[in-house]
Amino acid sequence: MDNRRKLARKQTVAPVDVYSKSRLKVLGKGFVTNINEAGVLLLTQEHFSLGDELVVDFKLSNGWRLDFAGKIVHIDEAAVSTKAYGFKFLPDQATFVLKLV
Secondary structure (H helix, E strand, O other): OOOOOOOOOEEEEEEEEEEEOOOOOEEEEEEEEEEOOOEEEEEEOOOOOOOOEEEEEEEOOOOOEEEEEEEEEEEEOOOOOOEEEEEEEOHHHHHHHHHHO
16 A cells, blocks of 8 residues: 655644534644645544544644634544544635645
8 A cells, every 4th residue: 555645744733723614612622733735634632533524723833823624534543642633624725725835
């Protein structure tokens, strides 16, 4: 199996707030550890399932505050307390992220 990513990721560490899809309920906090135009790696102690649609809100080191809707597409099952989730942005948001990265 080829594990190389199709899109390069930019390493970053940024605190993140995770909201329900409607943005009405805070579901948890965590960190974003890398980003590209397709999504981010989300680290959190919260429990999410594949396909969960969420909103992430975080601020990059350059001061840009980002708020994106997307869904959980991967879960690192090996993590014990802090889970690692692959979070994919909705397609209509990818162009904006590409300009930032």
